[in-house]
Amino acid sequence: MEKLIERAVRDLCGSAYAIALTGAGISTESGIADFRGPSGIWTRDPEAERRAYRSYEKFLRNPKEWWEERLTSPSLLGNLEKAVPNPGHYALTELERLGILKCVITQNVDGLHQKAGITNLFEYHGSVLKLRCVSCGLRFAQDAFDLEKLRREDQLPPRCPKCGGIIKTDGVAFGEPIPGDVASQSLEEAGKCDLMLICGTSAVVYPFANLPRFARERGKTIIIEINADPTPLTEEGISDYLIQGKTGEILPKIVEGVKKAVK
Numbered sequence: 001m002e003k004l005i006e007r008a009v010r011d012l013c014g015s016a017y018a019i020a021l022t023g024a025g026i027s028t029e030s031g032i033a034d035f036r037g038p039s040g041i042w043t044r045d046p047e048a049e050r051r052a053y054r055s056y057e058k059f060l061r062n063p064k065e066w067w068e069e070r071l072t073s074p075s076l077l078g079n080l081e082k083a084v085p086n087p088g089h090y091a092l093t094e095l096e097r098l099g100i101l102k103c104v105i106t107q108n109v110d111g112l113h114q115k116a117g118i119t120n121l122f123e124y125h126g127s128v129l130k131l132r133c134v135s136c137g138l139r140f141a142q143d144a145f146d147l148e149k150l151r152r153e154d155q156l157p158p159r160c161p162k163c164g165g166i167i168k169t170d171g172v173a174f175g176e177p178i179p180g181d182v183a184s185q186s187l188e189e190a191g192k193c194d195l196m197l198i199c200g201t202s203a204v205v206y207p208f209a210n211l212p213r214f215a216r217e218r219g220k221t222i223i224i225e226i227n228a229d230p231t232p233l234t235e236e237g238i239s240d241y242l243i244q245g246k247t248g249e250i251l252p253k254i255v256e257g258v259k260k261a262v263k
């Protein structure tokens with residue numbers, strides 16, 4: 001493994017435009033449950049998964065009722081707002097500060113990269129820390145609206161101050177299209193990079209899973225995986241190599257190496 005970490009350090013230092021893709025694996029080390037793992041949220045509660053599949057349709061049909069239900073029932077993911085970043089998140093932020101990493105594209109909705117201070121962040125599936133207007137796409141901090149007050153005054157759903165559109169949580173629901181801005185910006189980044197660091201994701205959920213494949217088709221991009229286990233990307237030869245283990249342990253080692261090398 002040490003050899004592969006050294007190789008990753010060399011590759012990162014030699015890159016002109018490195019980007020990172022992250023998934024659930026980087027967040028489980030912050031105590032956040034994944035969905036499909038052995039003790040995942042859907043695995044433990046299949047009925048919750050069926051409800052989640054119907055949620056977006058319900059929002060479109062009756063956003064007022066959707067919001068009321070949301071404000072009165074406990075969140076499926078537990079109290080995500082209290083979760084804190086782990087050494088893996090901070091290592092990526094450090095790589096961005098060193099000028100090596102140009103952006104992070106994440107599948108995670110937990111907002112932990114934001115909390116860890118990444119500046120150029122694309123939250124592919126949205127963020128629990130934000131709300132979004134479904135008409136114009138404008139995003140708001142979660143506390144930009146007094147949702148409880150709106151509920152008491154029978155004013156739900158919240159409305160966009162810019163266009164009057166209906167406000168939804170930013171997290172992308174099943175069946176909901178990926179917001180156009182992050183979808184196109186992410187594709188642009190994947191097309192531009194010469195190194196892609198894939199951390200804690202098996203990249204099987206589409207269209208996110210297209211990003212490494214798109215980068216691979218362009219040929220010269222170096223694709224490095226850091227994951228607990230081999231993934232379809234490893235097996236299909238999409239990635240050049242896999243550093244197997246915890247992102248919270250491997251990424252800080254890579255940062256150490258990069259810092260020594262740039263000195």
Ligand SMILES: [Zn+2]
Binds near residue numbers: 133135161163164165
């Ligand atoms: Zn709007």
